[in-house]
Amino acid sequence: MLEALNISKTFDGQKVLNGFSARLEKGRKYCLMGASGSGKTTLINILLGLLKPDSGAVHRAPGLKMSAVFQEDRLLEQMTAAANIALVSTAGGAEIEKLLLSLGIPSESLPQPVSAYSGGMKRRVALARALLAEYDVLFLDEPYKGLDEETRRSVIAIVQKYTKDKTVLLITHDKTETEGYIPLVLK
Ligand SMILES: Nc1ncnc2c1ncn2[C@@H]1O[C@H](COP(=O)(O)OP(=O)(O)OP(=O)(O)O)[C@@H](O)[C@H]1O
Ligand SMILES: [Mg+2]
Numbered sequence: 001m002l003e004a005l006n007i008s009k010t011f012d013g014q015k016v017l018n019g020f021s022a023r024l025e026k027g028r029k030y031c032l033m034g035a036s037g038s039g040k041t042t043l044i045n046i047l048l049g050l051l052k053p054d055s056g057a058v059h060r061a062p063g064l065k066m067s068a069v070f071q072e073d074r075l076l077e078q079m080t081a082a083a084n085i086a087l088v089s090t091a092g093g094a095e096i097e098k099l100l101l102s103l104g105i106p107s108e109s110l111p112q113p114v115s116a117y118s119g120g121m122k123r124r125v126a127l128a129r130a131l132l133a134e135y136d137v138l139f140l141d142e143p144y145k146g147l148d149e150e151t152r153r154s155v156i157a158i159v160q161k162y163t164k165d166k167t168v169l170l171i172t173h174d175k176t177e178t179e180g181y182i183p184l185v186l187k
Pocket of ligand 2: 015041
C-alpha cells in the first residue's frame with residue numbers, strides 16, 4: 001500500500017538517508033529504531049510527502065489516507081482538545097470525549113484550551129487526534145514521549161485497540177514498545 005524505493009536525502013552535505021527501501025503492507029505494524037539524528041523523522045516526512053527525497057520514489061496506493069503523530073505535538077494551543085481533533089476528524093463529540101477520557105485526560109480539563117495542559121496531556125491529545133482521523137497508514141514519531149510508565153502502558157493498549165487491522169509505522173527508542181512490530185532498517 002506504500003512503498004519507498006531507494007530513497008536518499010542529504011542536508012548540508014551530510015547524507016542522512018542512503019538508498020532506503022521498504023514496503024508497507026496493509027494491516028502490518030512496523031517499527032523504526034535508531035540513534036538520534038539517524039534520519040527517522042526525515043524518513044517519515046518523506047513517506048508522508050511533506051519532504052522531497054533527493055532521489056528515489058515513494059509510491060502510495062491511490063487514495064491512501066495517512067495520519068500522524070509528529071515528533072512535536074502540533075496542537076492549536078488556544079483551542080480545546082476536542083476542537084483540535086474536530087479539525088481533522090468526522091468523529092462526533094461523544095466519541096472524541098470518550099477517547100480523551102480513556103487516555104486519562106481529566107474531565108475538568110476538557111473545557112480548557114490545550115495551552116493549560118501538561119506535556120504528557122498534550123501528547124495524548126495529539127495521539128487522540130491521529131487515531132480519530134480517517135487513515136489507512138498511521139505514522140507515530142515517539143508518540144509516548146513524556147508519559148509515566150503506568151500511563152504509557154494504558155495508552156499503548158488503547159493504541160493497539162484503535163489500530164487493529166491498520167498499517168502503523170512506529171518510531172521509538174524503547175524496545176519494549178516494538179513487540180510484534182516488523183523492524184525497518186535505516187541505511
Ligand atoms: N530541515 C533540515 N535542515 C538541515 N538538516 C536537517 C533538517 N532536518 C533534519 N536535518 C538533519 O538530518 C539528520 C537527521 O534528522 P532527523 O530529525 O531525521 O533524525 P531522527 O532520527 O528523527 O532523530 P531523533 O531521534 O533525535 O528524533 C540530523 O543530523 C538533522 O540535523
Ligand atoms: Mg526524530
